[in-house]
Amino acid sequence: MKKRYLVTGLGFLTALVLINWIQVSEESALVRSARLHCSQEPELRVDNHNQGHSRPKYFDSIDTDLRPWKDGGITKSSLSAARKKGSMRMVISQGKLYIEVYGKCPQSRSIFTAWGLLLLLERFPGKVPDVDFVLNCKDRPVITRYSSFHSRDLCQDEAPAVFSYCTTNDMLDIPFPDFSFWGWPEVDIPPWEEQSQQITAGSREVKWSERRPAAFWKGNSRMGKLRSHLLQCQSLETEILDQDWISESRAGFPNSRLSQQCKDRFNIYVEGAAWSASLKYRMACGSTMLNVESKYREFFSAGLIPNLTHLAISANPDTMCQEIQAAVKWGNSHPLEAEAIGRHGQDFITKELTMDHVYRYMLELISQYAKLQRFTPTIPHGAQILCKDAIKHLAHTATNF
Template sequence: MCLTLLMGISIIFLLLPCEPVLTLMIDPKLCEVWGPGLSASDIVMPARYFFIQAVDVSGTKLTLSPGEVFTVEISGTSGARVCRVWVNVLDRRDGSFIVRYKVYNSCVDFRIQITHQGEHVADSPYAVTGTVNGEECLCPVESMSTWLKQYGCPSSYSQIDSDLNKFTAVNFTSLRSGLIKRYDHPGSMSICNYVIKDSQIHRKCYGQHVGFKMFVDAILLSLARKVRLPDMEFFFNLGDWPLVKAEQGHRDPVFAWCGSDDTDDIVVPTYDLTEATLECMGRVTLDMLSVQGNTDVPWRDRAEKAFWRGRDSRRERLQLIEIARKHPHLFNASLTNFFFFRDQEADYGPKEKHISFFRFFDYKYVINIDGTVAAYRLPYLLAGGSLVLKQESKYYEFFYKSLEPWKHYVPFSQDLGDLVQRVSWAKQHDARAEAIAGEGRRFAQEHLLPQHVFCYHAVLLHEWSRRVESPVSVLEGMEPVPQPHSDCPCAREASRPHTEL
């Protein structure tokens, strides 16, 4: 957790008498206070962030918000102009703050100032040596191994190990035509064949509905601006349903956003979480940082009901409405749209208007129930600090197998048979429910923030490239996926010869 990182800086700054003592903790990987061997250009994210934790005069961390006590200013120069930086301070309402900021062009003389009532906190101001580059700067680190270490990525993930264990050597020369034949079904499946050669991205897609390739393109392009990607080839499933049937006998190397107990797709972070990472402080409003800074109701004041909103994408969601109507003192659950069961709208409607996702956390308990596959909202539910009630399911995302029932969430059966019992238990065991909610939020903080999404993609691609034994070349009919125009000074360095360490 970033608030207790050993690598962080923890210094107490004593304010005026009778005022709180403030501890500033900053993670070098996230806020660009770099450690040995790192430079400003090594670590770039669309929105960067660091954390501030307030403590009382005895050194105990505050658990409630002290209010808007910090002022954060970030400055620099870009040629003859002032560096353009957008800063946003998010109050997590538990005594800690997220400071996130977006750099729009390459900056030098970069300084981060954090003050309280005009006085600098801890070692503020923090000066950054070197150039701080914007997200669209094409400034890749030459070695993937070096970049992974510099970025603070783990050497492995259990889900990646599990997914890739069946692939020791992959020869697309012999596999490719069979893969295309099995999955080129335009009415029901959409896949893309990707080739990365000399850190340039190329693809050919199959199917009627291939618009979601934009999410794959975006994360690959973003990574390629940060680190020179190794040569590789892979297929990507653009649909929600995993495709590789475990019993079919084929070891098909297909990447997907969702996995299941009866399929063998190689799982990556969902398009939703990936877009939220790439567009943080951009065109999306819901991301893993904003959800933590917009839950302004403390646990003790949240309503003691289980909350849910969503569309009718699974029969169990209709069952949830039936349960909620029988137990209105325990549930606030409604459908917002009818598509799959339009003929039953009269029974399960009327439709409720959409409400802000942030308002879900006005309730102590939130329900995660499958849609067409896994409900991709689980990362945000965990981050909101309410107790997550999660349906048991065969579907999973890239992080599910690291979650522990009764530690990070409370499980309920797939048929919803014990859901009422679970909500009643939570009401009767408020302290325990709050503790589980806190553990769920901690899990999100440690595994699901933007840095973690980048790391997972990078580690997977790094490991996958080692398994591709067939020659990697751009195939006939493939189209290039170009980088956006960049006038950063280091853009020319991307063409340097690559040496893997």
């Protein structure tokens, strides 16, 4: 029997159908479903999300991320150049979402990202401006800062503007909330709203002072050199467990409950081949986070403050293990300070990275991006309108055949 998690009106889609969803053609099941179930008439809703919200400090990074286009704006030619780098084009016109797919996304990332945009439109009716942007759904960013201006067809101030799940100091990609906030069925992780509550509840089962006085990491060690180096850090103070997701999936994910991985005082985060979506899950435990220096940053990374929300560990493979051991030793010798760091990290994740904040970040980012457009967005030829009913119909079909 397939598991189904009912969250925000959508069955938690199984990987059975969605892994290859991105291979969309004109006559695909999704397109046919969208044509049957998506009306061109606007849906009227009441916005119940306008009152009593905070604006986390990391929202300020939107200005920094959009600064390359502040003077010249985002033009048709830069959008065309972005299309060559991204995976799909998203157009919002009069409160409707249109999608043009021309690249391949891993697993079911594209459909969960599209689902998030549909929920954004539903959450803020009439407030999301008309916009035309390109999304890259791969792990790594794609727009190099210093080579983006050297195309014959682009002026210096017409760098491609691409939304990605992460960026770096050397890249121009604009960070955008990743797919896992709405679900990651391939590894049996429900949407963030549900998952964060489960992890927080699990963290209350064992007080920080009563947890094992060691550091813990569990994940796929084959994702990047840094993780393979982490295997060498195994010691009495550090437990490193390699996760075989293929075997775990076949067994029904019996050992992957994130809410049951809050038994240690210290938790290690290390990025994989690129950014890893696991940071928010680890920090929700309330363990003292040992954050191995990251090259990649997410949209909320500016809110992470060393010695307040986490302890910083160098990514130098020659010193990483020693620094982890030293951090564990310090934390066990200074339990009040170490516990406070874990609590601050958990508070940041549970209070400033709620789904309400995620949607508000999306709204502010898209609104600021739209102001930089030097053209009026139009529905591109070949783009398909997308709606919740089409995706729910597809999910219902997938879980009942």
